[in-house]
Amino acid sequence: MSGKAMNLTLRIWRQDDAEDSGRFETHEAIDVSPDMSFLEMLDVVNEGIIADGNEPIAFDSDCREGICGTCSMVINGVPHGGQQGTTACQLHMRQFSDSDTITIEPWRATAFPVQRDLIVDRSSFDRIQQAGGFISVRTGSVPDANATPVPKEDSDLAMDAAQCIGCGACVAACKNASAMLFVAAKVSHLSLVPQGQPERERRALSMVQQMDDEGFGNCTVTGSCEAVCPKEISLDFITRMNREYGRAILKKSCS
Amino acid sequence: MAAKKKTAAAKAKAAKKTTTQKTTQRAAKKVSQKKVPFKLDSAIPAGAMGEKWDKHRFNLKLVNPANKRKYEVIVVGSGLAGASAAATLAELGYNVKCFCYQDSPRRAHSIAAQGGINAAKNYQNDGDSVFRLFHDTVKGGDYRSREANVYRLAQVSVDIIDQCAAQGVPFAREYGGLLANRSFGGAQVSRTFYARGQTGQQLLLGAYSSLNRQIGLGKVKMHTRTEMLDVVLVDGHAKGIVVRDMVTGKISRHSAHAVVLATGGYGNAYFLSTNAMGCNVTATYRAYKRGAAFSNPCFTQIHPTCIPVSGDHQSKLTLMSESLRNDGRVWVPKDKKIAAKIRSGELNPNDIDDKDRDYFLERKYPSFGNLVPRDVASRNAKEVCDEGRGVVPSGLGVYLDFADAIKRMGENTVRERYGNLFNMYEKITGSNAYKNPMTIYPAVHYTMGGLWVDYNLMSNLPGLFAIGEANFSDHGANRLGASALMQGLADGYFVLPYTIGQYLANVGIDDRPNDDDPAFSAVQQEVETRINNLLSINGDRTPTSFHRELGKIIWDNCGMSRNKKGLEEAIQIIPKLRKEFWQNLSVPGENAALNQSLEHAGRVADFLEFGELMCRDALQREESCGGHFREEHQTPEGEAKRNDAKFSFVSAWEYQGENKIPKLHKETLAYEEVKMTQRSYK
Numbered sequence: 001m002s003g004k005a006m007n008l009t010l011r012i013w014r015q016d017d018a019e020d021s022g023r024f025e026t027h028e029a030i031d032v033s034p035d036m037s038f039l040e041m042l043d044v045v046n047e048g049i050i051a052d053g054n055e056p057i058a059f060d061s062d063c064r065e066g067i068c069g070t071c072s073m074v075i076n077g078v079p080h081g082g083q084q085g086t087t088a089c090q091l092h093m094r095q096f097s098d099s100d101t102i103t104i105e106p107w108r109a110t111a112f113p114v115q116r117d118l119i120v121d122r123s124s125f126d127r128i129q130q131a132g133g134f135i136s137v138r139t140g141s142v143p144d145a146n147a148t149p150v151p152k153e154d155s156d157l158a159m160d161a162a163q164c165i166g167c168g169a170c171v172a173a174c175k176n177a178s179a180m181l182f183v184a185a186k187v188s189h190l191s192l193v194p195q196g197q198p199e200r201e202r203r204a205l206s207m208v209q210q211m212d213d214e215g216f217g218n219c220t221v222t223g224s225c226e227a228v229c230p231k232e233i234s235l236d237f238i239t240r241m242n243r244e245y246g247r248a249i250l251k252k253s254c255s
Numbered sequence: 256m257a258a259k260k261k262t263a264a265a266k267a268k269a270a271k272k273t274t275t276q277k278t279t280q281r282a283a284k285k286v287s288q289k290k291v292p293f294k295l296d297s298a299i300p301a302g303a304m305g306e307k308w309d310k311h312r313f314n315l316k317l318v319n320p321a322n323k324r325k326y327e328v329i330v331v332g333s334g335l336a337g338a339s340a341a342a343t344l345a346e347l348g349y350n351v352k353c354f355c356y357q358d359s360p361r362r363a364h365s366i367a368a369q370g371g372i373n374a375a376k377n378y379q380n381d382g383d384s385v386f387r388l389f390h391d392t393v394k395g396g397d398y399r400s401r402e403a404n405v406y407r408l409a410q411v412s413v414d415i416i417d418q419c420a421a422q423g424v425p426f427a428r429e430y431g432g433l434l435a436n437r438s439f440g441g442a443q444v445s446r447t448f449y450a451r452g453q454t455g456q457q458l459l460l461g462a463y464s465s466l467n468r469q470i471g472l473g474k475v476k477m478h479t480r481t482e483m484l485d486v487v488l489v490d491g492h493a494k495g496i497v498v499r500d501m502v503t504g505k506i507s508r509h510s511a512h513a514v515v516l517a518t519g520g521y522g523n524a525y526f527l528s529t530n531a532m533g534c535n536v537t538a539t540y541r542a543y544k545r546g547a548a549f550s551n552p553c554f555t556q557i558h559p560t561c562i563p564v565s566g567d568h569q570s571k572l573t574l575m576s577e578s579l580r581n582d583g584r585v586w587v588p589k590d591k592k593i594a595a596k597i598r599s600g601e602l603n604p605n606d607i608d609d610k611d612r613d614y615f616l617e618r619k620y621p622s623f624g625n626l627v628p629r630d631v632a633s634r635n636a637k638e639v640c641d642e643g644r645g646v647v648p649s650g651l652g653v654y655l656d657f658a659d660a661i662k663r664m665g666e667n668t669v670r671e672r673y674g675n676l677f678n679m680y681e682k683i684t685g686s687n688a689y690k691n692p693m694t695i696y697p698a699v700h701y702t703m704g705g706l707w708v709d710y711n712l713m714s715n716l717p718g719l720f721a722i723g724e725a726n727f728s729d730h731g732a733n734r735l736g737a738s739a740l741m742q743g744l745a746d747g748y749f750v751l752p753y754t755i756g757q758y759l760a761n762v763g764i765d766d767r768p769n770d771d772d773p774a775f776s777a778v779q780q781e782v783e784t785r786i787n788n789l790l791s792i793n794g795d796r797t798p799t800s801f802h803r804e805l806g807k808i809i810w811d812n813c814g815m816s817r818n819k820k821g822l823e824e825a826i827q828i829i830p831k832l833r834k835e836f837w838q839n840l841s842v843p844g845e846n847a848a849l850n851q852s853l854e855h856a857g858r859v860a861d862f863l864e865f866g867e868l869m870c871r872d873a874l875q876r877e878e879s880c881g882g883h884f885r886e887e888h889q890t891p892e893g894e895a896k897r898n899d900a901k902f903s904f905v906s907a908w909e910y911q912g913e914n915k916i917p918k919l920h921k922e923t924l925a926y927e928e929v930k931m932t933q934r935s936y937k
Contacts (some may be wrong), residue, residue, distance in 0.1 A: 065571075
């Protein structure tokens, strides 16, 4: 499992806070093992920076197994670094070669202001979910789980959408900074299961409204979101959401 | 964007109006701290096991619906337990403040649970029942859990599945549209519900959606990127917390009628674990230092199926779901020499004949085979590696082989069941598990110990509740697979929302101090002093270097197996390391900014004290049980040997002051329903 150690040059975005204009800083990463994850490589660089009495590079990560959606960095121009279906935390250094120069930046979007270095504020995503990304059930007021059969195909498709980890790579990749893939994943998941039907139209309308209010751009179907999505959420869900939205508008105007 | 801000502000204003009106105007007084005397009363209701919870619910005091909105409850943590509790309390009408250190409540580490959630639904008609789930959980916990709590857990397990299905959780289903199940370690029935390999994620997103609904309605005020640094007691009752805003560094105080800690486990004491980077013991340890008893800190779970360590740079370990043991077969070569050749790369595992392989779990435990409980599987892996039969370069790894499963069901079925796990394995190791067997090794995964709580999930400090992994109550000395999700959601959806009402009804609406109460000022002062201390040491070593060193001490001496000598040594070394920490730590930057080194330093400082407590607990427990394996106490076959006569108790440690030996209290465990036997999975 081991390979030859590498020496790399990192061009990293540094920014003290939301007001700071920010700049690139260059750091050398020496003796990098190919078995390291990308973030472990940054950990090692940070240990060196602290040893020199300087402030380490701030970056977000938590589970480091590709599921919490915390890690968020653009590596060589691609959110999460470009390995198919992989978050930055699961990207390993064996994907790189000795003497590479690697550029590392935060997500860049108006709705994701930078808080420090590579860390951004993604609370806009939470607010979109708060606007309607739920089924209104109170704890305890529910029927037996098997009282409502769900066709396996629908449930599987709902799961395909529900896998979204809310990392925001879709927004970071999009030239319009659109959050359509993220919103589409939630709208699709809940509109595909029978439990989600009663609020189907209301949900689509309010989530899309909130998305627009947060300052995300429009979708021009370039597909860059799908290409970088670490959970490989399909662009088809955007089509599905547009249908849901259209359906909701029609129903609203007919009633 | 402007319109949104306006509504948000209006909502906040409205919420504030309802919550701050009725706070008591306490006259300025000294930080008079009437201490509540230390007492452990498990408050287990009388009556037959099957009727306790029903009767207790009837006997619990209720808070009038019109009065609920006059109460404020703080929930710290937004994982399965915290999010479900916060949402449910808000649905009931309480005003809730919820705090998490992550940037969104959706990212709590419950999200990483892969395999599933147990429930006694008996949908498979294979003889499952509430009693069987209860029985399996008590037995799996090696008879060190509290029977009444476990019975209730099994009872409410069925409601959890209903609740989650209603939230739209896309559980795995059969073609008829009904829910599918799989089996898990320590059980002979199929009672585990799952959503591919992402069950924790889907359940958490379900709880998060309910939480979001309440945030949108203004009933929950969510504080993200906010770390709880201490709990505030007023006259011995938990009445609030002091927190740090992790973006601005601002320290603030929050008062409430009650405080709920849903802050997870302490597995990161080992540095390397499957926990998320941010998981820490600070909230529960701070509560301990304020007088809450800490129970069974030495009960930690080592998960048998993790990806082996690849080098010194390693920042965390990755779990491969236990569900893999349904179809994967665990083996090492029979012969040390063959193992050595595999390690050096001369031999390929696929070339080893079946007769030269030792499927050691199937050999030693014919009836449970690869599905023995986690502690048993882990110890056996360690044992064969200690014999020199490990198969990865470090020597610390065994195979988990799917070749037979692929032959039996075809690669597609295996992919359908475990595809995402195989992908994850390949990303991390660079090896394709459809072609080559996986390599696995045990790693710290879960901690059964936690704050002592009574039947109402309240600690010995009135008003302070602990739910989910943060408490000790349900898993004894070993947790069964797919039971963590069950417990987190049981506590949050179906237990705490009832039991907290009793406390609130008793103390009354007026029993909430203002947050300018002197008790709050005093705690805030202590928090700020501590932060300043961390920043002003200006030494040479990073928080990570201390954390790594501590982790190694604990792993070596209080890990998969423990002995007297090692534990005594650790108790000598840890205080020295702690001393060095406070003299030679380097934390660059300042408090008034986003400062990850500072965050980490504060957590490591607490681990440095807590690690010693773990070792003390392991040292006093002169027996082996579940995840706690004392080398001095084993059966002739090398299995854990309990000492029920002397150790059938829950340890509950009471803090005595800086650098003083804590005091051990005991809650005796009596088993009415389950007969205590030597666990056997043969």
